[in-house]
Amino acid sequence: MKYNYNEIEAKWQKYWAEHQTFKAENNSEKPKFYVLDMFPYPSGAGLHVGHPLGYIASDIYARYKRLKGFNVLHPQGYDSFGLPAEQYAIQTGQHPAITTEENIKTYRRQLDKIGFSFDWSREVRTSNPDYYQWTQWIFIQLYNSYYCKDANQARPIAELAAVFKIEGNIRINAACDDDTTIFSSDDWNTFSKKEQQIILAKYRLTYLSESEVNWCPALGTVLANDEIVNGVSERGGHPIVRKKMKQWSMRISAYAQRLLDGLQTIDWPQPLKDSQTNWIGRSEGASVVFKVLSPTLSEGKGVKDVGYLTGNPEIAHLLLEKAKEMRANPTQAEAILWEQLKSKNLELKFRQQHLIGDFIVDFVCLSKKLIIEVDGKIHDFQVEKDEERTKILEDKGYKIIRFKNKEVIGNIDKVISKIENELKVLPFGKDLGWENKVLSPTLSEGKGVNFDNDEFEKRKSPSLGEGFRMGDLGWDIEVFTTRPDTIFGVSFMTLAPEHELVLKITTDEYLPKVREYITKTAGRSERERMADVKTISGQFTGAYAIHPFTDEKIPIWIGDYVLASYGTGAVMSVPCGDQRDYDFAKYFEIPIPNIFADVDISTEAFSDKENTFITNSDFLNGLNYKQATQKVIEKLEEKGIGKRKINYRLRDAVFSRQRYWGEPFPVYYVDDIPQMIEEKYLPIILPEVENYLPTEDGRPPLGNATHWAWCTQTNTIVSNDKISPPSGDLGGVFPLELNTMPGWAGSSWYFNRYMDAHNSTEFAGKEALNYWKEVDLYIGGSEHATGHLLYARFWQKFLFDLGLVPVDEFARKLINQGMILGMSAFVYRISNLGSSGFRDKLGRDSVGNFSNKLFVSSLYYKELIKIFENLRIESTSSLDFRRNGVFFRDQKIENDILNNFGLELYRYTTSNTLSLSLYANSIIPIHVDISFLKGLTDELNIEAFKNSREEYKNAIFIGENGKILSPTLSEGKGVSTNNDEIEQDKSPSLGEGFRMGDIGGDKYIVGREVEKMSKSKYNTVNPDEICEQHGADSLRLFEMFLGPLEQSKPWNTAGITGVDGFLKKLWKLYILNDSLEISDENPSAAEFKILHKTIKKVAEDIENFSFNTSVSNFMIAVNELTALKCNKRAILEPLLIVISPYAPHITEELWTLLGNNESISKAVFPSFEAQYLVESTKNYPVSFNGKMKFTLELPLDLTKEEIQDAVMNHQKTIQFIAGKTPKTIIIVPGKIVNIVV
């Protein structure tokens, strides 16, 4: 009986499948254990040996846990929606479903060969309608939820609507869009249905937004931040541009804090947690509002009573005159209205014929920013531009309401009540924009920051000098800072060039320069901006802000070091405390006030929070960072111009993709408002299309669908018995959402589906969810840290909030398996010789155009690289090529090359100078398929290589010893070589005219480099071949033996013979001379010791995920038992169980041969018994001054004194101390002896 792994493995794989050996039950007496792998995307390339690494580890763990008496759930499935299948469909027209199905078959075949203990009865595929039905369903739940910050959980959106009806949104504390305004219940009730929907959308956990997205033109879709690497798409490396599009977004930002907090509760690798922590990017600080000073005023011209803006003081003056005139001659309607307004029945101050910007408005309440216009009167020069005028005023944050003359004259009460209503609703200056603005009592009383001019007068700051006043111009710049304690160190402000206020505040004088700067920075791509971090650029706007405490003028700059997408897109610049601000200030010669005691800031900023205290800072003097921060925030809150704030970097996740092969949204539109299709109609099946590209008019591929099951040609819902619109009045035809969901949708909840994979009424049954609860062990790659693993945690928390799952973290423990790297092989092509120093004898200027490609062996490559480097170092001065280096190792070879290929060394150019840059480009490493190597060596199989591609057919190869290994020679033609040598080597067997290409036994040696394993690098190793040639058990053992699971390591097939040998030895321990030889005798103490040592070590190793050392221990055990010629059943039977998680096939076979009827996976892991490891003696290492010199075997029960006696009387000890008296003798019983001389 030989160990025939092919036969054995096939036999047991079949057995397991037929007996459903690994099917998990949803109830059991045993404790549960859920072991999960990240399911694969089934790509066309199939598996390489890197893929199964994690699966093998988890499989070992799962099998081990079964032996330990657990009810183990170990499922597998496919993340089968994705871009590659779609790209393939675009190229070939093949339906992605077909491609995917084929790929899955390949994957399954490959996986089955490795002997995994998956419960395939629970397989899920994200592209199956029975699965994505529930992805769509979860989407609907998200749509119907909002995040309540008080309850700290998601709640039904209906609750919110109910509250709005009763009291508006004044007291609502929920995650919402930044631009959400305050409204009352009256408002809510007067809003149209559509308006209500628009407001509700601001709270929903998934919502449509016109947002700037990462658009990839090459892929025709948007990409999420985590799908972009270094400014290009992760798949394919295509460029990305920013583009505004209407997209579904997921309000993951609502969960930022809980996602952060949850990390404390889960056993995940620290680096992964750190990645998520950084990605969420919480920073604590304060939000502070700076008022903008009017440019007119800041120029010292300020006109009395004009607390508002116009770019041009001349015009302002004219307009003022005009306004005066109009005030003096009101129309009848104006007069009536003014009577009411000025009576202050409204408790708010109104102004008549007031100048706002370049416009004169009829009436305005400045503190509420409400403009009231009365029609029927000619507004002079604005009349045709009414729309533009409205827009400009709205941009400034004003709300405009218009009345007809008739209305005012006919029913003034109604007009006034309308105005009252408006006033109730309107928040203060729209730009104020911080979260709880209405909750600030000062503000809501209309006092706080939005001063009237009168109040400004009072507050006129002496430091501003005559003619300066602080103006309430409606513009506030809100900044976020983590160092509010440094507020007295502010010497300028910087806005992102994209900041919405930039053009509004810029003075006429600076407008051209500011525009120029904006154009310049906007034109730069994200990538350029990143590459160019060092360059300082910026532009003064001419405008000033007012320091909230000192009332000093603070110049406002714009600069592209401030990012529009982070915080508020504006910073208060504290040059003494922030290096970027410091550099900026130095560069533009802005003052750098120092507010740190005893700190030198003459060369750089001091960003240390500790080791100093604040000075030159009024009420903060003498305080440290913590105290000052606390104090300043109190003051800011007191003044109503700032508050404590926690800022997160995490952005909401874009959820729409302009792709075909993804989950369709269960969404249609009525009057541009999205509507969810009722749950009972799910799944919304992905329709067939003829063309997988976007439509001609730029809609996503689903726009090509000619018919959906329930749709007409125009991609609209029809009202029929299958789908009926939600309410009676909506009968008819409506457009559908044409985007599909992103790849991470399906993978964000699949772990729950495995618990109850065939449930057709729920995404998973309560009972199953409560039984399995969470994944106990999740194994997968760390590349998913900020994608899948964050989104999945988000969805899980959401489902938890809705009471749909029992735990809010889906995976208790997670292990990142390292990557198995490939050993890429390279050939080195010489090209471009003509321009880099060589000239063709035949007059051709470049070898690149030669019909024969020229490759040199790796030794030459290394030499060439060395030469290039020397050349670079030695500068570009004239070079005598012959003296400076050796293109080829010796003169003869050089001549051979030159003569044979019609090349002439271009030694002496007219300038005597060689172009170095071209040199470096003249030799190019090219990946060569590792299957073209001879066996496991680095020698290239030239024939195979040259046959692989047409362009290499006539390639010429220079071997390691400089010989020409020309394939042309084998065709009997030979290039005009120097033929003497070839003639001599001419092989008789090749026949007339043929010569051996391999002259003198030279070889072409490829270069090797460790790289990520990938089809495109031709360095993949196929697990099928390994299984074929070594067996699945060998593959499993070897992958584990390579090194620690979590570490990246290169694959080297050569080493697999080690585990092959182990399996053979294991077999021979049982099967001797072709038959099973096993004895029922009692084992010896030594044999028991080996067994129990192994049991202990392996159990520990598996628990610690140290699979590599287990394999070592198996080897040791088998080696030792072989040495003892052990054939005792009492040893060999338990040993099989211990090894079986790693090598399931061979152990099943031997287990059966030992007479067992049931699968070894049903056995019980042997228990460790310490008694067998008890030792009676210890081989003491005896050290002198800490250096081990010899060992001494002594009984373990000796006392310290007895040990000392034994050691000191030992002959070697006497020899080492050579008569001297030892200073100290350290004796640790059972450990060591150390003698200090």
Added chain:
RNA sequence: GCCUUGGUGGCGGAAUUGGUAGACGCGCUGGAUUCAAAAUCCAGUUCCUUCACCGGAGUGCGGGUUCGAUUCCCGCCCAAGGUACCA
């Protein structure tokens, strides 16, 4: 820059409540077996010196603590991964 992980023979790697550095495997060297090869078995294999014994050095570098440091502390260097004008 910041965060994280790591750095040990020719190679993959082992050993950390501080106690014999290099387990196990690959590769290499020598031997047995064989007509020969493969396979198998045996012995050796950190480096330097030496025929050998002996001796010396040695876990990225420099210090420190200790009877004793791959392990602990301080300061650096290098590599990989993540992240970044994040205010």
